[in-house]
Amino acid sequence: MNPKEPSRRRFLKNGAALAGLAVGASATKASAADAPEERVDLLHKVGERSHFVDAIRRGSANNPERRLPDEPRNFGISTPLQDSDGTVTPASLHYIVSHGYEPPDINPQEHRLIIHGMVERPLSLSMDDLRRLPSVSRFHFIECHGNSTTGGLGGAARISPDATVQDTHGFTSCSQWTGVPLPLLLKEAGVKKGATWIIAEGADEYKHSKSIPIDKALDDALVAYAQNGEPVRPEQGYPLRLVIPGWQGINNVKWLRRIDLVDEPYMGMMEISRYPRLGLDGKSRWFEFEMGPKSVITRPSGGQRLPVPGFYEITGLAWSGGGAIRRVEVSTDGGATWKDAELQGPVASKAHTRFTIPWNWSGEETTIQSRCTDDKGTVQPTIAEVAKHWGVDLDYFRKITLIVSDLNAIQPWKINRDGSVKNAIF
Amino acid sequence: MNPKEPSRRRFLKNGAALAGLAVGASATKASAADAPEERVDLLHKVGERSHFVDAIRRGSANNPERRLPDEPRNFGISTPLQDSDGTVTPASLHYIVSHGYEPPDINPQEHRLIIHGMVERPLSLSMDDLRRLPSVSRFHFIECHGNSTTGGLGGAARISPDATVQDTHGFTSCSQWTGVPLPLLLKEAGVKKGATWIIAEGADEYKHSKSIPIDKALDDALVAYAQNGEPVRPEQGYPLRLVIPGWQGINNVKWLRRIDLVDEPYMGMMEISRYPRLGLDGKSRWFEFEMGPKSVITRPSGGQRLPVPGFYEITGLAWSGGGAIRRVEVSTDGGATWKDAELQGPVASKAHTRFTIPWNWSGEETTIQSRCTDDKGTVQPTIAEVAKHWGVDLDYFRKITLIVSDLNAIQPWKINRDGSVKNAIF
Numbered sequence: 001m002n003p004k005e006p007s008r009r010r011f012l013k014n015g016a017a018l019a020g021l022a023v024g025a026s027a028t029k030a031s032a033a034d035a036p037e038e039r040v041d042l043l044h045k046v047g048e049r050s051h052f053v054d055a056i057r058r059g060s061a062n063n064p065e066r067r068l069p070d071e072p073r074n075f076g077i078s079t080p081l082q083d084s085d086g087t088v089t090p091a092s093l094h095y096i097v098s099h100g101y102e103p104p105d106i107n108p109q110e111h112r113l114i115i116h117g118m119v120e121r122p123l124s125l126s127m128d129d130l131r132r133l134p135s136v137s138r139f140h141f142i143e144c145h146g147n148s149t150t151g152g153l154g155g156a157a158r159i160s161p162d163a164t165v166q167d168t169h170g171f172t173s174c175s176q177w178t179g180v181p182l183p184l185l186l187k188e189a190g191v192k193k194g195a196t197w198i199i200a201e202g203a204d205e206y207k208h209s210k211s212i213p214i215d216k217a218l219d220d221a222l223v224a225y226a227q228n229g230e231p232v233r234p235e236q237g238y239p240l241r242l243v244i245p246g247w248q249g250i251n252n253v254k255w256l257r258r259i260d261l262v263d264e265p266y267m268g269m270m271e272i273s274r275y276p277r278l279g280l281d282g283k284s285r286w287f288e289f290e291m292g293p294k295s296v297i298t299r300p301s302g303g304q305r306l307p308v309p310g311f312y313e314i315t316g317l318a319w320s321g322g323g324a325i326r327r328v329e330v331s332t333d334g335g336a337t338w339k340d341a342e343l344q345g346p347v348a349s350k351a352h353t354r355f356t357i358p359w360n361w362s363g364e365e366t367t368i369q370s371r372c373t374d375d376k377g378t379v380q381p382t383i384a385e386v387a388k389h390w391g392v393d394l395d396y397f398r399k400i401t402l403i404v405s406d407l408n409a410i411q412p413w414k415i416n417r418d419g420s421v422k423n424a425i426f
Numbered sequence: 427m428n429p430k431e432p433s434r435r436r437f438l439k440n441g442a443a444l445a446g447l448a449v450g451a452s453a454t455k456a457s458a459a460d461a462p463e464e465r466v467d468l469l470h471k472v473g474e475r476s477h478f479v480d481a482i483r484r485g486s487a488n489n490p491e492r493r494l495p496d497e498p499r500n501f502g503i504s505t506p507l508q509d510s511d512g513t514v515t516p517a518s519l520h521y522i523v524s525h526g527y528e529p530p531d532i533n534p535q536e537h538r539l540i541i542h543g544m545v546e547r548p549l550s551l552s553m554d555d556l557r558r559l560p561s562v563s564r565f566h567f568i569e570c571h572g573n574s575t576t577g578g579l580g581g582a583a584r585i586s587p588d589a590t591v592q593d594t595h596g597f598t599s600c601s602q603w604t605g606v607p608l609p610l611l612l613k614e615a616g617v618k619k620g621a622t623w624i625i626a627e628g629a630d631e632y633k634h635s636k637s638i639p640i641d642k643a644l645d646d647a648l649v650a651y652a653q654n655g656e657p658v659r660p661e662q663g664y665p666l667r668l669v670i671p672g673w674q675g676i677n678n679v680k681w682l683r684r685i686d687l688v689d690e691p692y693m694g695m696m697e698i699s700r701y702p703r704l705g706l707d708g709k710s711r712w713f714e715f716e717m718g719p720k721s722v723i724t725r726p727s728g729g730q731r732l733p734v735p736g737f738y739e740i741t742g743l744a745w746s747g748g749g750a751i752r753r754v755e756v757s758t759d760g761g762a763t764w765k766d767a768e769l770q771g772p773v774a775s776k777a778h779t780r781f782t783i784p785w786n787w788s789g790e791e792t793t794i795q796s797r798c799t800d801d802k803g804t805v806q807p808t809i810a811e812v813a814k815h816w817g818v819d820l821d822y823f824r825k826i827t828l829i830v831s832d833l834n835a836i837q838p839w840k841i842n843r844d845g846s847v848k849n850a851i852f
Contacts, residue, residue, distance in 0.1 A: 043661075044503050045482035046518040049472070050664045052534055053657050056471035077470050085604035085652030086563035088514060092472040093656065108478055131725075132738050137512035137770050137780055178511035226511030228654065230519065231479050238476045299557075312558050344563050346772035354563055 055083035057093055058166070076144065078170025081298045081317065087139065087344070087352045089173035091233050097144050097171065097249065103234040104203050104255055111203070111239050113223065117261035120190030127239055130180050130225060137178040138222065138245070139351040141319045143291055145248035147171035149407045161414075163423035165301040168411060169294075172319065174352035177243045179224035182217050186261075191218075195261040200242050203255040210251050211265035212244060216289070220245050220350075223256065246321030246350035247289045248406070291321035293380045294408040295328055295355070295372035306419035309363035314341075315356045320374035324348065327373040328355040334367040335412075341370065349375075361415065367424055369412040383409040383425060481509035483519055484592070502570065504596025507724045507743065513565065513770070513778045515599035517659050523570050523597065523675065529660040530629050530681055537629070537665050539649065543687035546616025553665055556606050556651060563604040564648065564671070565777040567745045569717055571674035573597035575833045587840075589849035591727040594837060595720075598745065600778035603669045605650035608643050612687075617644075621687040626668050629681040636677050637691035638670060642715070646671050646776075649682065672747030672776035673715045674832070717747035719806045720834040721754055721781070721798035732845035735789035740767075741782045746800035750774065753799040754781040760793040761838075767796065775801075787841065793850055795838040809835040809851060 042048075057077045077096045079089055108127045116122040148169050149158065157167040191214070198217045201209040212221070222243040224232060232238045237254030244251040260266075295318035300306060314332070318325045324347050329338040341355035355370065371380040386409050387394045414424040483503040503522045505515055534553045542548040574595050575584065583593040617640070624643045627635040638647070648669040650658060658664045663680030670677040686692075721744035726732060740758070744751045750773050755764040767781035781796065797806045812835050813820045840850040 044522075045484070046475070047483075047520065047522075047659050047661050048518070050532075050657065050660045052532075052665075055656065057473075058471070083657075084655055085561075086602045086655050088602050088655040090654055090656045091516070092474070094473065096470075096473075106476075106478075132736075134739050134784060135511075135741065135782060176512045176514050228516055229510055229512050229514040230481065230516045231476065231509075233473050234476045235473050239478075310558075313560050315561065346774065348772065356561060358560060 055080040055093065057095065057170075076146075076171060078166050079173050081165045081170055081172075081296070082301050082304065084298055084317070087174055087317070087348075087354050088228060089175060089352075091175065091228050091230065091236065094142075094173040094175065094227075094233075094236055095144065095171045096235050097146075099206065099208070102205065103238070104205070105234070106203060106239055106255060108231075108239040111257065113240060113256060114258045115185060115189045115261075116258070117199075118192040118195035118263065119186075119261050120192060121188070123185065123189050125185075127225065130223065130240075133180045134184060135178055136181055136222065137176055137226075139174060139176050139348040140222075140243055140245045141172055141174040141350065141352050142243070142249050142252050143172035143294075143319070145250065145291065145406050147407075148294070148296075148409070148411070159423070159426055161422045161424075162303065164303040165296055165298050165411075168302065168423060168425070169296045171249070172294075172317075172352070174317075174319070175227045176229065177222055177224040177241075178226035178229075179222045179240075179243070182221035182223055182242070182259075183219070185223060185259075186214075186218060189261075191261060194263050197262050197265050199258075199260040199262055199266045200251075200253040200256060201258040201260070202237070202253045203257040208253060209266060210253055212247075212251055213289075214261070216244060216247070217259075246291055246323075248291060251289065289321075291319075291406055292408040293320035293322060293325070293372050293374040293378050294318070295325075295370045295380055296411045297330070297368060297370050297413060300368070300415070300421045301413055302421055302423045304421045306361055306415065306421070308419070309361050312359050312361055313356055314359045314368060315354065316341075316370050317352045318343075318355055318370070318372035319350070319352050320372065320376075320378070321350060322378055323350065323375040325353040325372050326375045326377075328353075328370055329372075330355075330357045330359075330368065330370045332359055332366060332368045335369065338371070363417065365415065365417050367412045367414050369410050371410050380408055380410055385409075481506040481519065483521065483596075502572075502597060504592050505599050507591045507596055507598075507722070508727050508730065510724055510743070513600055513743070513774075513780050514654060515601060515778075517601065517654050517656065517662065520568075520599040520601065520653075520659075520662055521570065521597045522661050523572075525632065525634070528631065529664075530631070531660070532629060532665055532681060534657075534665040537683070539666060539682060540684045541611060541615045541687075542684070543625075544618040544621035544689065545612075545687050546618060547614070549611065549615050551611075553651065556649065556666075559606045560610060561604055562607055562648065563602055563652075565600060565602050565774040566648075566669055566671045567598055567600040567776065567778050568669070568675050568678050569598035569720075569745070571676070571717065571832050573675075573833075574720070574722075574835070574837070585849070585852055587848045587850075588729065589851075590729040591722055591724050591837075594728065594849060594851070595722045597675070598720075598743075598778070600743075600745070601653045602655065603648055603650040603667075604652035604655075605648045605666075605669070608647035608649055608668070608685075609645070611649060611685075612640075612644060615687075617687060620689050623688050623691050625684075625686040625688055625692045626677075626679040626682060627684040627686070628663070628679045629683040634679060635692060636679055638673075638677055639715075640687070642670060642673070672717055672749075674717060677715065715747075717745075717832055718834040719746035719748060719751070719798050719800040719804050720744070721751075721796045721806055722837045723756070723794060723796050723839060726794070726841070726847045727839055728847055728849045730847045732787055732841065732847070734845070735787050738785050738787055739782055740785045740794060740796075741780065742796050743778045744769075744781055744796070744798035745776070745778050746798065746802075746804070747776060748804055749776065749801040751779040751781075751798050752801045752803075754779070754796055755798075756781075756783045756785075756794065756796045758785055758792060758794045761795065764797070789843065791841065791843050793838045793840050795836050797836050806834055806836055811835075 079095045113125045224243045240256040242253040242256045297316035328341040331338045341357040344354040373379045412424040414422045505521045539551045650669045666682040668679040668682045723742035754767040757764045767783040770780040799805045838850040840848045
């Protein structure tokens with residue numbers, strides 16, 4: 001049944017107004033300063049949100065207040081997925097994970113991208129040079145691999161019954177990225193035989209660098225200068241960001257200034273210390289890349305409230321580093337039965353995909369959840385299946401999901417009789 | 427030939443840097459006020475553009491300075507298409523045409539959409555009600571039908587040799603709109619036999635209203651609460667906008683509060699006085715709706731400059747009210763020969779479509795232009811063909827394009843030997 005087909009069914013039993021879905025979030029305002037004339041002029045140049053809109057990014061549980069200028073910049077700021085619609089994340093709300101650096105204030109006229117190392121013809125490209133070259137525009141998600149774990153980002157909020165979907169899954173965002181395909185640039189430079197990795201380096205103070213296998217670089221990597229139709233924003237890497245579709249966020253190097261072709265990976269700080277997880281055998285798991293299939297219901301979700309029984313659309317997002325989302329199923333009875341949700345087309349590969357499904361809430365306590373399948377056929381697992389895969393006891397696992405670097409477990413939301421929606425991951 | 431296939435060709439003759447495409451636009455900054463602590467906090471809540479980014483909306487030629495608070499709000503503000511990438515227009519840069527009203531400051535908790543008139547069950551829907559109903563997300567352009575004419579918006583700048591693409595075509599923008607399909611709401615209300623039109627009314631001071639045939643309302647109309655993943659912005663109709671895909675901008679009623687089902691059109695101010703054009707026979711042409719197929723090269727375009735001969739990607743946008751863009755051809759020799767451009771997929775119906783084609787500029791004077799074909803098979807005409815269609819002398823026509831309410835003529839850009847790019851519509 002197609003719920004969009006108006007001749008098939010009606011959702012309102014009569015002309016009376018429905019009581020809407022209440023949202024428990026606080027109404028913090030985020031309007032800009034308003035010196036009258038200047039503000040009007042600015043509004044014309046670049047428009048602003050309504051002051052009634054309260055969707056904001058916020059710090060993670062271990063740094064909820066966000067840093068101030070004199071504090072260390074080691075933080076994560078997540079996207080308010082509970083307020084998301086469609087598949088585009090506004091650039092202003094794209095999540096950020098920062099490891100201690102200020103976004104550098106780069107003058108694009110002075111910025112260069114250097115491609116060197118094991119190449120026939122080293123390149124030094126200005127932003128204007130890049131804009132002359134063939135470009136592509138593609139929708140891709142970028143997700144911190146710590147998203148939806150308790151480690152690092154989510155912290156205790158991840159498993160709190162009061163968690164919102166911003167707490168549990170807010171470190172993923174999706175944009176239309178425009179730029180030059182990296183394969184084209186590598187072809188221009190001429191890859192020498194034996195080059196097996198690239199080292200991508202940013203122009204931030206800490207010179208973040210990341211090792212990426214050359215097969216991926218020659219597949220679908222993108223040197224992006226634009227995001228959602230405008231230049232990439234400073235927090236996202238202005239003027240240039242490397243986009244490595246479907247792989248852990250750390251690979252998407254911001255403020256990209258150098259690509260070095262080499263024959264072995266570089267043991268960067270993020271590769272040897274911060275990012276690898278320890279297995280139960282005590283060994284560090286280096287160089288994990290691809291994000292698994294993941295989905296989450298964004299509405300109704302944690303912290304929201306269903307005021308009365310009746311009709312509600314269930315909607316959420318699904319994505320996979322393995323390709324396009326092929327299927328999303330939703331259960332509204334605690335996992336006993338599953339129904340196919342509708343995917344809002346066109347579905348792009350390695351991009352957020354919006355799903356919807358109609359639902360009548362009886363008023364009884366229940367649990368709702370979604371699971372997705374990508375076009376490799378990989379199905380999103382339950383938390384119990386993840387625990388089993390990694391050989392850990394679920395009881396132990398629920399305390400520390402730290403060993404799992406990409407936790408893509410099914411996210412259940414419990415609906416109580418009073419309509420409140422709670423995190424039911426454990 | 428697929429220009430994205432790196433194994434086929436190289437664009438750089440050697441490792442030396444290219445000299446980039448220079449842009450003549452002034453570097454007006456649009457950064458927000460910066461009271462340090464408050465600004466840092468805001469930056470975390472909602473991010474900001476780089477202060478090096480100078481793409482701004484601006485007033486039309488007959489009101490270039492934009493109004494100030496005490497001036498009448500009768501103006502148009504256009505999108506900087508010369509700086510556009512991909513197909514999404516950032517909400518902050520979406521064009522505006524205003525007919526004398528301030529955007530109303532609507533509290534979404536108090537806003538209602540009334541559907542009444544020739545219906546079985548009148549409806550009064552809150553924003554929360556609407557969010558419970560089945561939703562869709564679709565990319566659609568909205569275009570003022572005065573876009574690319576000299577009348578009203580473009581003014582003399584439309585035919586000036588110095589026109590930028592913002593001057594010639596800046597009154598079109600494209601967003602991912604999310605909301606409830608209007609057909610579903612009309613089905614809920616129950617359309618009475620004999621209802622042939624809807625009158626959509628906004629909550630602005632002037633109560634802008636627009637008559638729309640019910641067949642269109644029952645086809646693909648959308649009651650949109652979100653734009654590019656966030657609530658519709660105040661200037662675009664917060665909290666609710668009627669989206670009438672592919673039809674003249676004036677139909678996309680902002681601040682939507684009422685839909686009245688009737689059996690004849692309402693003679694609204696915009697329908698009887700401001701918007702209809704007079705034919706040469708002296709008769710007014712009322713109730714024109716669908717926008718024809720249109721395309722324009724955005725880079726290189728008027729006001730930009732090619733610093734040296736050599737390789738340049740030509741890129742631009744194509745769209746049609748008739749459906750999806752099927753084909754875009756580009757000529758780089760004054761219209762003598764045409765080549766197929768590549769369309770950046772996935773191509774959505776009644777949405778901006780990005781096209782690209784590789785080009786080597788010899789350094790000689792030439793003219794570049796694009797023409798598109800939509801999936802109805804309709805081909806974008808030349809300006810001479812438009813003049814012939816309307817039975818007017820081209821010499822007369824070049825002075826006043828006023829009688830043509832939807833001028834979708836091919837836009838030629840002249841490249842001079844010094845690399846400067848000029849408007850060559852006449």
